[in-house]
Amino acid sequence: MKILYDDNMPFAEQCFSLLGDAMPFSAGDINLEVLGSADALMVRSTTKVTAELLAQAPELQLVATATAGFDHFDLAALQAAQVPYYVSAGCNAIAVAEYVLSGIFAYAEKRQLNLADLRKLRIGVVGAGNVGSALESKLRALLFDYCLCDPPLAESSDTREFVDLDTVLGCDIICLHVPLIEDGKHPTRHLLGANQIQQLNANQLVINACRGGVIDESAFLTQAEIRKMPVLILDAWENEPAINRAMLPHCLFATPHIAGHTLEGKARGTFMSYGALCNHMGRDEEISMNQVLPSLPVVDWRSEGKCDESLIGAAIFSLYDIRQDDRIFRQAMAQSSDVGRTFTQLRKNYAQRREFAAQTIVLNEYSADDPIRQQLQGLGFDTLCTE
Known part of the structure; x- marks a missing residue:
């Protein structure tokens, strides 16, 4: 099995190398010689899967995108070429x-x-x-x-x-x-x-x-x-x-279309695509996302002395503060002589962020059954209460 994958897919090498001869490519720069012998193509939205591309890949058995959207797929061309496709719906x-x-x-x-x-x-x-x-x-x-x-x-x-x-x-x-x-x-x-x-x-x-x-x-x-x-x-x-x-x-x-750009969101797309290829090949998945994601340091809020509603906003902003991305975006747009290029570069070079579930928060013992703790858990945070 020869597998081509976008080099912007996190943990792709760990996944696809388990299934065959896996080779990365940069968006917009697919080696046509390699594409011609590829059995599977794993992409992100920056690669347009068109009739022209499919004509260069007669051996393709599956095309998968590690993104929730699939505007970059020519579905009619895929159907005409009889190439199955997979979309990582919901990954972000x-x-x-x-x-x-x-x-x-x-x-x-x-x-x-x-x-x-x-x-x-x-x-x-x-x-x-x-x-x-x-x-x-x-x-x-x-x-x-x-x-x-x-x-x-x-x-x-x-x-x-x-x-x-x-x-x-x-x-x-x-x-x-x-x-x-x-x-x-x-x-x-x-x-x-x-x-x-x-x-x-x-x-x-x-x-x-x-x-x-x-x-x-x-x-x-x-x-x-x-x-x-x-x-x-x-x-x-x-x-x-x-x-x-x-x-x-x-x-x-x-912000420059980065709402879904968490490490988990991108990794989830990789692992969903990996799962689709495993299913296509009749193979069991040998690796999971939780095995490879780095852990975050535990946040200890016991010194706050209370568990009140101000912690909800503090917890949200501790993992993602939209105000920071807004400042970066406005400054870049104000200085840009090429809006399209700047927008694209901001997306491509976007700093990695994490989802709420990656963060463990330590709270005071008496907050174990507190509604605020329950709300933090409902948002996805892992909370611990100590004695």
């Missing part, structure tokens, strides 16, 4: 949900809102798939008031309660977690278009951590010339990487 769901929580808590700090104040706000989650469900779980753990909007799932056997988009547009915080769908019964291109944007007001927060194009940025800017608009947290932008810098002044926080 936890990472994106934690990005959103960091944004919400940073928004609360800007507005001088405490956790009790946040619970008075209604959060609308548009898209209740992998990411939306991960966010729902964390919102529920924090006792937040939220609603879900997902027309395709509402028409399915999903038993959760769903609301329509107009209901979400009346929420205090609107979180977008949908794929970019151009047509069909439920398209999401410009889901927040001119008509929807006109229904929004200056007291709202809109978070787009899914795909650029879900918000009609031109319509937003047109309305912004007329009246005050909601503040935005944008991680996904139209026309990436050549984004419109005119949107930046309307962003409370802005």
Whole structure:
């Protein structure tokens, strides 16, 4: 089995070398001679799997992407070439949900809102798939008031309660977690278009951590010339990487499409792809993600002397603080003469971050059954209480 894998897939060598002759490649620089004899191709979103690429790889038995999205796959070409494919759906769901929580808590700090104040706000989650469900779980753990909007799932056997988009547009915080769908019964291109944007007001927060194009940025800017608009947290932008810098002044926080870029999120994509290849080959998996992930130092908060709600925000920011990424992004954009290149470089060179579950927090003994500890655990943190 000859396996080609993207050298930006963490732990790929450890995984794929167990299954055969594994060789790395850099995105955009696949050795065509090697590709011609490859049995499996493991990619990330920076490699476009097109009819032209497939024509150079007659031996391919499987193509897998270590990403949740698959816009880079020409599905018709894969079908025509009779090459099975695998998508690591949900690999970055936890990472994106934690990005959103960091944004919400940073928004609360800007507005001088405490956790009790946040619970008075209604959060609308548009898209209740992998990411939306991960966010729902964390919102529920924090006792937040939220609603879900997902027309395709509402028409399915999903038993959760769903609301329509107009209901979400009346929420205090609107979180977008949908794929970019151009047509069909439920398209999401410009889901927040001119008509929807006109229904929004200056007291709202809109978070787009899914795909650029879900918000009609031109319509937003047109309305912004007329009246005050909601503040935005944008991680996904139209026309990436050549984004419109005119949107930046309307962003409370802005980042270069890195919401899902945790070590766990990327590693999970690698291991899901590895599992797919094992399944294709009829082999058992010989290595797991937990075996290779580095551990974090334990955080000892016993000196805090209490376990109150301020620890929730502190715990979130200790693992991911959106404000830091926002500062780096704004500074880079302000100095850039080539927005597209800068955006791409920021993504490529993004500093590694970890998910909440990687962190163990030591708390005081009397907080063993405290609601705050339960909320920290609901967010994913490992908590210990000492005697």
